[in-house]
Amino acid sequence: MLHPDYQLRVQRIQAVLQQADIDALVIASNVNLLYIFGHIFSGLAFIPREGNAQFFIRRPQTLVQGEGVHGVRKIEQISEYVDTEKISSIALELDEQTYSDVQRQARLFPNASLHNATSILREVRRVKTPLEIEQIRQGAEQHVRAYSFIKGLYRSGMTDRDLQIEIERRMRQEGSVGLFRCFGTAMEIYMGSLLAGDNAAAPSPYDFALGGAGTTALPLGSNGTLLEQGMAVMIDMAGNYGVYYSDLTRTYSIGTLPDEAYRLHELSCRLHRDIMQQAHPGTLCADLYNECLAIVEAEGAKPYFMGTELQAQFVGHGLGLQINELPVLTGRSKDVLEEGMVIAFEPKFVLPKIGAVGIENTYLITASGAENLTPAPEEIIDLTK
Amino acid sequence: MLHPDYQLRVQRIQAVLQQADIDALVIASNVNLLYIFGHIFSGLAFIPREGNAQFFIRRPQTLVQGEGVHGVRKIEQISEYVDTEKISSIALELDEQTYSDVQRQARLFPNASLHNATSILREVRRVKTPLEIEQIRQGAEQHVRAYSFIKGLYRSGMTDRDLQIEIERRMRQEGSVGLFRCFGTAMEIYMGSLLAGDNAAAPSPYDFALGGAGTTALPLGSNGTLLEQGMAVMIDMAGNYGVYYSDLTRTYSIGTLPDEAYRLHELSCRLHRDIMQQAHPGTLCADLYNECLAIVEAEGAKPYFMGTELQAQFVGHGLGLQINELPVLTGRSKDVLEEGMVIAFEPKFVLPKIGAVGIENTYLITASGAENLTPAPEEIIDLTK
Missing domain, CATH: 3.40.350.10 (Creatinase/prolidase N-terminal domain)
Structure with missing residues (x-):
């Protein structure tokens, strides 16, 4: 039954x-x-x-x-x-x-x-049922746990792909089911995305938040970039720990980054605190996007927001059985947040030569606001220390 | 250009x-x-x-x-x-x-x-062009090389999933691109299939040669079966070392298997030698299937051929940019082999409690016959030795 x-x-x-x-x-x-x-x-x-x-x-x-x-x-x-x-x-x-x-x-x-x-x-699937919320919560916990192992996987001399392979294995050991479902026949992804250095700015045919050159077979994500001193490494990988998905991005560094990278990373964290965590049932999705954009512009960070060569026109999205569900947090959205929605919020910045910075969390919209389902340290973690 | x-x-x-x-x-x-x-x-x-x-x-x-x-x-x-x-x-x-x-x-x-x-x-894609053949040949070589590391990855106490994760990682290190493309919106797969023991007989919703219970999220392949003495372990994984695919299955064992397993494995090898390797331009695909079936019946192996609970009605398939292309080697096929076709041939047997045995190779149909693009040792390899 x-x-x-x-x-x-x-x-x-x-x-x-x-x-x-x-x-x-x-x-x-x-x-x-x-x-x-x-x-x-x-x-x-x-x-x-x-x-x-x-x-x-x-x-x-x-x-x-x-x-x-x-x-x-x-x-x-x-x-x-x-x-x-x-x-x-x-x-x-x-x-x-x-x-x-x-x-x-x-x-x-x-x-x-x-x-x-x-x-x-x-x-209908925008608003999750109690069982769905329970399963998303469980998966998000496993996702956070898998991220706690990332720092220990880095070795000097690795490429972005080398590091990604070690993370994939650890995530599979933590219960990742592997297959990653997207909406839309044109969308393809494998275990998520790891972007380092200039590759973070490479445009892709897919409609994800960021691109990356990837390979001819899958033009997305890591492309064999050697991880070098001064690079930001953005890890946005596999929240597929069951039937439901979660989304979680953290930024790492190889040594110390230029000040601008820390400033924009902190700006991303501030957008989470000041905008997404203040969201509640009734908030317009378009407002969330437009408020982000206003702050980003005021901070002079627009040229780096959601890409450089190709900039995504959204700052977050629903997720559930697929990684890209409704609503989409974009300026054109007519959607209103409702209790039971699950939303990934991902204000990211791409700095030429350095890489991408910022964080992404998965939020559950409750009667009282947005609950972060992916609590994990938010600062840039130096992989070499 | x-x-x-x-x-x-x-x-x-x-x-x-x-x-x-x-x-x-x-x-x-x-x-x-x-x-x-x-x-x-x-x-x-x-x-x-x-x-x-x-x-x-x-x-x-x-x-x-x-x-x-x-x-x-x-x-x-x-x-x-x-x-x-x-x-x-x-x-x-x-x-x-x-x-x-x-x-x-x-x-x-x-x-x-x-x-x-x-x-x-x-x-059109059934008959490969010179550049396609070159790329398939290259990918198949990497695929064979990746299989040479499998034996060294086994540790006592592993589940089927544990072993699969180690193979996935090694295959990624050898150049596997990850994503696995199938024809048909209902078809899904992640890096291939590893089947051990009774799980080899579990039916799946997908139309692959064999099933496996997998997980709720992806009901195919390994399901957490503990690898135990006397089990056959069939490994049919990731031939995606570039834009083109190859297909390669080998059977391993945990210790020694019952005689019947070795007999049916040798029968699979014989079908490769006597039927597929004798194929040439002009051979009817239906004949390949029917000749297999006749030999399998004569050997009393029909109840185990291509599954038990659910038996696949084909013994091979074309492949290229997707793992399941034309022609299909089935009794109903009207297709005729042509020079430049690339075919996976996979006569497999499922033995209750023990697992699946048999081999799969990828063949290029040339003017003079079928060239094996995936030459690798064909005998059952004991992982514990």
């Missing part, structure tokens, strides 16, 4: 279906199956606007148990259980399933108009 | 467009951009049935150089360079792009009928 928390998720989806006057919603993507069923399977989940969700599982058959769970050979067998001809409007995952998959799913409902389940699910 | 090999790829695509009477083909997926341009970017590539390919790059702008490469803010600017109204048929990546992305791309060509670029590109 499913944990009652999953019933709450079904109800939240059903509330949107009723409001939008849509008969049913179908889920086939791995990430949304995790959301609605707690397990990945090949098949699909059917959420009617009223009544019980039903699950049609091709494989593995070991998951076929409990009420509303049916073993099938092909998804077309849904019509043996659901009066599909009577469905007059259906929401499918238009931003997650391929064109061909959507066409096949749409044919299951020959009389239905097509709506976007991705938008609905991304809206 | 692009390596002339990319021009050959454009020509192969154009030959299909001309034969199918399609005006042009558009590429937006990362994997096909790597194929046609050698780099990932945000934007799209436009291949007309005749003339030069054109590339519309949103980011990174650092890639905007050379003839036919245009920097744009949004893909709609293609109409500034191409007479899009005159296109009467367009192939888009219907099995790789989301429904919403395809709709947006289709709107760029308001008078065009829609065709499937994914099928065309998967057909």
Whole structure:
């Protein structure tokens, strides 16, 4: 039997279906199956606007148990259980399933108009349920613990990639599941990002906060830069300690950095204290971004904010089953913070030749404000000491 | 300037467009951009049935150089360079792009009928070009080298996951890029699969040759099984040493296995020698599968072939920029081997309680036969000795 928390998720989806006057919603993507069923399977989940969700599982058959769970050979067998001809409007995952998959799913409902389940699910998933919050909290704790080992992994003569490999191993030992899920077919990442020196400014095709040249196969993050005296090393790696994600960035140094690096790092910490930690239910996401920008401009730090060659137009984002969820903390956002949202806040600065500085924490929005789920020392840690 | 090999790829695509009477083909997926341009970017590539390919790059702008490469803010600017109204048929990546992305791309060509670029590109990509073969050969060599370190990584008391983490690290040190690309939005994998004991029989939602319970977040591969005396350990990990992939499986043991395990392992090696290594241009892929099955049945090994609870219906597959390309070596295949194809052949057996045995190699189909690109000792190696 499913944990009652999953019933709450079904109800939240059903509330949107009723409001939008849509008969049913179908889920086939791995990430949304995790959301609605707690397990990945090949098949699909059917959420009617009223009544019980039903699950049609091709494989593995070991998951076929409990009420509303049916073993099938092909998804077309849904019509043996659901009066599909009577469905007059259906929401499918238009931003997650391929064109061909959507066409096949749409044919299951020959009389239905097509709506976007991705938008609905991304809206619903913005506000986390109690079980989700518990799992995010647990993962964030493991994430913080994994960071406590980073300093001990550095050896003189390492490249950024050498250090990253040692961190990857330690994180895996601490329970990291490896695979890192992003929203959007164009987005790819492997265990996160480690940026040192000039590579922090290298633009990438992906829409993450910072880039890094990476490799031809994965143009993101570390690129073999030798870690040298005077470099900042920004570590933004693997918060995937279970089904849910957390996001945590800390800055390290090789020896002492120029004063400007410490000043901008402290500015990032101040933005956390003065802006994000003052946020609460009702705060406009656009305000969070614009207030950051105003302070950054007043401090003369705009040319370094969120990149140099290519500057990200956001300072934070929701996260959960994927690393890039809603809301996005950008100047154009219409979103308002709500209790139960989980937000990564990451004001970062890129200093030419030196690297990136600043911190990122994951916050839970509670009735009384923003709770930091990733408390860890915030100062720049010298790896050589 | 692009390596002339990319021009050959454009020509192969154009030959299909001309034969199918399609005006042009558009590429937006990362994997096909790597194929046609050698780099990932945000934007799209436009291949007309005749003339030069054109590339519309949103980011990174650092890639905007050379003839036919245009920097744009949004893909709609293609109409500034191409007479899009005159296109009467367009192939888009219907099995790789989301429904919403395809709709947006289709709107760029308001008078065009829609065709499937994914099928065309998967057909074309089956036969590798000279540069691709060179890169696959190079990656396979690094893959073989990484396997030579596996034996030294085992320590008594390890779980399957502990051993996998040590192998991951060593593979990363040998140049593994980390990220592992699969075809199909439902497919996910992280650095490959390590299966020991009963976990080798656990079915998974994914369509790989074998499963393994894995974790809730990624139900595939190792699941924390303690490596104990008498277990077979099948290692099928990370052939991602560059942009191209190779596939390589070897079987290890903890101490001595029952005779049946060695018999079935030798049967797998025999299938490689007698069937795959005898394959040549013109061989039917279905014959390769059916001949395997006939020998396996004659040896009374059918109940263990490619799984027990859930048996895969194929014994090999093409690979290249993704781990699961065409052709598939299955009984239903209509494909014929051609010179330049690269095929992973993986006859495997799962023995209840013991684990999986057998080997997998990557073969290049040449004019004279199948060349093994992953030569490495094939016998079961005892990790405790």
